[in-house]
Amino acid sequence: MRLAACKAARLPSDMSRTQGERCLPLSLDEDCTLEEEDEGLIEEEDEIDQFNDDTFGAGAIDDDWQEEHKRLAELDERGGLGGGLGLGGGSIGGESDLGGAGGDSSTRLPSSAVHLPMPSSLPSLKFTSSSSGLPPSDVEDRGGGGGDLAESLARFILDADPAIAGVGAAERPGPSPGSSGSSLSVLQGLERSRVLPQPSSIPHHTQPHQHPHHPQHQLPPGPSTSGLPPGPPPSSMLSYQQQQHLLRRGTASMGQMNSHSIWENSMGFGPVSVTPGLVTHMEDSPLMSIIKEVGLPKRPPPGRSDEGQDLSERVPPPRSSSPVIGSPPVRAVPIGTPPKQPISHNLNHQVAGFPRGGPAPPLLPGGGGFRPFFGGPPPPHGHRMGPPPPHGPPNHTPPIRHNTTHLHPQHRRMLTQRMQNRGGDRGRTAGDRRSRDPYSNLMTQKEKEWVTKIQMMQLQSTDPYLDDYYYQKEHTTKLITPQVAKVEHTYRPVQFAGSLGKLTVSSVNNPRKMIDAVVTSRTDDEEKREKQVWNKRRQILYTVEKMYSLLLEVQDFEKRFVQAPEEDREALLEQHKTNTVQLCNSLREKEWDDRVSDEQCVMIMSVRKGKRLISRLLPLLPSPQAAAVVMAIARNLPALAKKDKQDQVLCWLVEPASAVIQSLSSSALTDLLQELQGNEGQLATVLHNKEKGCKAPTLTVNSWTTIDVTRELLSVPSSSLSPPLFTPPNLLSLLSRYVDRQRLELLQEKLQISALSR
Amino acid sequence: MNYVPGTASLIDDIDKKHLVLLRDGRTLIGFLRSIDQFANLVFHQTVERIHVGKKFGDIPRGIFIVRGENVVLLGEIDVDKPCDTLLQQVSIEEILEEQRLQQQAKQETEKVKMQVLKDRGLSIPKADNLDEY
Numbered sequence: 069m070r071l072a073a074c075k076a077a078r079l080p081s082d083m084s085r086t087q088g089e090r091c092l093p094l095s096l097d098e099d100c101t102l103e104e105e106d107e108g109l110i111e112e113e114d115e116i117d118q119f120n121d122d123t124f125g126a127g128a129i130d131d132d133w134q135e136e137h138k139r140l141a142e143l144d145e146r147g148g149l150g151g152g153l154g155l156g157g158g159s160i161g162g163e164s165d166l167g168g169a170g171g172d173s174s175t176r177l178p179s180s181a182v183h184l185p186m187p188s189s190l191p192s193l194k195f196t197s198s199s200s201g202l203p204p205s206d207v208e209d210r211g212g213g214g215g216d217l218a219e220s221l222a223r224f225i226l227d228a229d230p231a232i233a234g235v236g237a238a239e240r241p242g243p244s245p246g247s248s249g250s251s252l253s254v255l256q257g258l259e260r261s262r263v264l265p266q267p268s269s270i271p272h273h274t275q276p277h278q279h280p281h282h283p284q285h286q287l288p289p290g291p292s293t294s295g296l297p298p299g300p301p302p303s304s305m306l307s308y309q310q311q312q313h314l315l316r317r318g319t320a321s322m323g324q325m326n327s328h329s330i331w332e333n334s335m336g337f338g339p340v341s342v343t344p345g346l347v348t349h350m351e352d353s354p355l356m357s358i359i360k361e362v363g364l365p366k367r368p369p370p371g372r373s374d375e376g377q378d379l380s381e382r383v384p385p386p387r388s389s390s391p392v393i394g395s396p397p398v399r400a401v402p403i404g405t406p407p408k409q410p411i412s413h414n415l416n417h418q419v420a421g422f423p424r425g426g427p428a429p430p431l432l433p434g435g436g437g438f439r440p441f442f443g444g445p446p447p448p449h450g451h452r453m454g455p456p457p458p459h460g461p462p463n464h465t466p467p468i469r470h471n472t473t474h475l476h477p478q479h480r481r482m483l484t485q486r487m488q489n490r491g492g493d494r495g496r497t498a499g500d501r502r503s504r505d506p507y508s509n510l511m512t513q514k515e516k517e518w519v520t521k522i523q524m525m526q527l528q529s530t531d532p533y534l535d536d537y538y539y540q541k542e543h544t545t546k547l548i549t550p551q552v553a554k555v556e557h558t559y560r561p562v563q564f565a566g567s568l569g570k571l572t573v574s575s576v577n578n579p580r581k582m583i584d585a586v587v588t589s590r591t592d593d594e595e596k597r598e599k600q601v602w603n604k605r606r607q608i609l610y611t612v613e614k615m616y617s618l619l620l621e622v623q624d625f626e627k628r629f630v631q632a633p634e635e636d637r638e639a640l641l642e643q644h645k646t647n648t649v650q651l652c653n654s655l656r657e658k659e660w661d662d663r664v665s666d667e668q669c670v671m672i673m674s675v676r677k678g679k680r681l682i683s684r685l686l687p688l689l690p691s692p693q694a695a696a697v698v699m700a701i702a703r704n705l706p707a708l709a710k711k712d713k714q715d716q717v718l719c720w721l722v723e724p725a726s727a728v729i730q731s732l733s734s735s736a737l738t739d740l741l742q743e744l745q746g747n748e749g750q751l752a753t754v755l756h757n758k759e760k761g762c763k764a765p766t767l768t769v770n771s772w773t774t775i776d777v778t779r780e781l782l783s784v785p786s787s788s789l790s791p792p793l794f795t796p797p798n799l800l801s802l803l804s805r806y807v808d809r810q811r812l813e814l815l816q817e818k819l820q821i822s823a824l825s826r
Numbered sequence: 827m828n829y830v831p832g833t834a835s836l837i838d839d840i841d842k843k844h845l846v847l848l849r850d851g852r853t854l855i856g857f858l859r860s861i862d863q864f865a866n867l868v869f870h871q872t873v874e875r876i877h878v879g880k881k882f883g884d885i886p887r888g889i890f891i892v893r894g895e896n897v898v899l900l901g902e903i904d905v906d907k908p909c910d911t912l913l914q915q916v917s918i919e920e921i922l923e924e925q926r927l928q929q930q931a932k933q934e935t936e937k938v939k940m941q942v943l944k945d946r947g948l949s950i951p952k953a954d955n956l957d958e959y
Contacts, residue, residue: 505841505857507841507857507859507870508841509841510841510859510860510868510870511840511859511860511861515860516837516840519835519837519861519862519863520835520837522863523833523835523863526863527833
């Protein structure tokens with residue numbers, strides 16, 4: 069009884085097939101239309117009806133035709149359907165057909181909804197003209213038919229696919245609230261874009277009364293039950309003629325299908341008009357009320373995780389025994405299966421004798437063809453409405469989500485999208501392209517989370533070495549060297565037992581000492597002092613050099629003067645003068661002091677070169693300065709003598725010194741002598757040291773001092789006269805030459821006193 | 827919205843226009859609708875784009891499901907960005923013809939090359955044979 073109306077191209081095969089199988093008239097039709105629209109492959113497949121749900125789709129997988137049969141049979145009896153609408157497995161892809169009902173008037177819609185399925189999908193329904201697989205009876209003809217039949221049919225259909233009912237059901241103020249209302253709203257939503265201007269003679273009675281008992285809750289899943297088949301409206305909802313018409317028309321518009329947004333195109337067949345009014349009217353339809361009465365599919369029990377439910381729904385193999393409610397979720401489904409749309413295994417608890425858990429999901433992974441037996445009798449939950457859609461403006465009345473699992477996934481998505489779109493249309497501002505995209509969110513949030521969850525699971529692991537191929541412990545490249553205790557290695561020379569010495573071998577670890585270098589550590593003070601000393605010495609040397617150069621200049625002046633031409637002589641003269649001045653000045657310690665500084669002279673003479681310098685300088689110096697220098701020498705004679713031990717240049721000073729002495733005035737001489745004598749034994753020691761030159765100075769000194777000395781000696785009291793350490797033996801004799809007898813006698817006395825006192 | 831911060835995921839690419847290059851060299855452009863943990867991709871309103879020289883042609887393909895292992899690369903197409911005008915779109919027949927010619931020329935050069943190598947006793951294995959290891 070499936071329909072001849074079904075597909076033009078497929079009719080033969082379909083017919084043959086569908087008769088044997090439990091077919092979903094509505095779904096089949098929907099499939100046909102869908103496929104045609106999508107692919108244009110109508111003519112291609114001959115052997116296998118790929119679009120027949122019973123072969124591959126939900127019908128094959130999910131439907132338990134036996135159950136359906138039972139239900140329909142019950143409905144049959146209850147509804148008082150006349151005729152032989154046997155439910156040859158007439159599951160009802162209700163909503164698709166209903167959606168396609170497209171009554172010309174809104175009021176007709178419900179009736180059309182009721183009406184249309186009948187021809188193709190409800191063979192069992194005893195409906196006057198519609199039964200027997202849609203013969204080309206017109207929808208209009210059915211008109212009136214059995215009101216009861218229509219009613220029951222509508223109820224059957226809508227309840228069978230609560231998803232449809234869910235669309236737009238919220239707005240309906242059905243007489244009996246309940247999920248039934250929602251199924252009708254689903255219906256409306258589905259029909260929205262698919263309404264065709266088909267005359268629908270289905271009587272529109274909003275039956276206020278609902279059948280309390282609705283056997284048709286389990287809508288056999290199938291594509292037909294999906295929300296919004298894009299293709300031509302399910303043939304079950306249309307009369308055969310209409311369907312044919314659509315089919316013919318469909319090819320023309322097929323071309324548009326491929327490149328357009330298929331879903332939105334609303335089949336592209338004929339004018340599509342869905343008015344909100346229509347929807348509203350639909351809400352009032354008896355169908356909705358029926359659906360409401362019957363109740364919506366239940367949401368999964370709160371205690372369960374969604375995933376658990378999903379997984380359990382996906383159990384491919386049939387379960388002979390239904391799992392106990394409350395037991396841990398059955399994870400017979402491999403984890404790799406994506407979550408399904410929110411599944412409500414609802415079941416209408418009002419359904420009597422409902423053995424199965426709920427409408428089977430339309431698509432099971434692995435193609436399992438059995439509905440999972442889930443949770444035995446439906447849990448006694450109240451009707452649960454689906455969560456409001458995630459999208460849509462706040463003022464959007466949240467559509468009630470019913471159990472859409474029996475829908476073909478495509479249809480389910482269309483359904484949700486329609487719902488979303490409707491919500492979006494109401495409050496949306498232009499601009500967001502994605503919101504306009506009717507195909508967006510094909511992948512639901514749950515599915516995204518599921519994928520993410522799997523990916524995250526891969527990140528966690530107790531043993532990353534096993535789970536992650538690329539995992540490597542951090543810092544594995546760091547070389548782990550063996551920790552060895554550091555032992556002091558000092559060289560100990562080999563010693564043979566019984567020998568007296570040690571064999572020392574020079575090796576890398578024990579190198580032989582090549583240089584005896586001793587490190588002397590000095591303190592800072594010592595270093596400073598040493599530095600100072602060195603600096604001073606350098607200074608003296610520097611001065612000596614400077615003076616020497618000047619001296620040489622001066623001494624060479626004569627030569628140069630003679631050689632120089634006339635004009636240069638003056639310049640030379642000038643230069644000479646400056647040089648001499650400079651020389652004189654250099655002897656002074658300080659610039660402002662005219663005196664020759666003793667210290668400077670001493671300093672200069674501490675250096676050997678300095679002594680030579682002085683000796684050469686003395687004859688050049690003016691007499692006072694020369695005398696001063698000599699005086700300085702005399703004063704510092706012992707020190708000089710000491711320093712001269714190494715240098716041995718003091719003798720050089722003798723000649724010039726003697727020359728100077730000769731020029732000395734008497735007073736100066738006495739000073740000199742006093743100096744000489746002042747220091748005990750200085751002269752003696754000096755003379756002693758320098759045997760060579762001692763005579764000369766002694767003689768000169770003596771020759772000049774005899775005169776003065778006699779005077780001095782006489783004048784100076786004898787006590788004060790410090791006896792010379794060493795009196796030259798010839799002193800007396802010398803003195804005797806110069807001094808007369810009296811003075812000589814005095815001198816003798818003095819000398820004797822001094823000698824005695826010694 | 828990145829569900830897992832610090833990671834890369836295709837979740838954010840959903841419902842966006844993408845270009846994918848497959849291992850067999852095909853280029854597909856379509857809206858990425860769904861993914862899974864293997865990076866299998868579901869493309870919607872897919873168009874296979876054939877490039878030959880400066881010309882290209884689009885063949886509408888509908889819905890594509892690509893097995894993840896066959897993807898070489900995948901990238902989002904910025905629809906707002908102005909299109910490159912260097913490439914010239916031609917009809918499908920033309921581009922297919924161009925492709926055929928291109929393949930032909932390639933095969934001929936390859937043939938000549940192989941012959942030359944063979945004459946010298948050398949051989950270079952084809953890349954597709956290297957997959958088996």
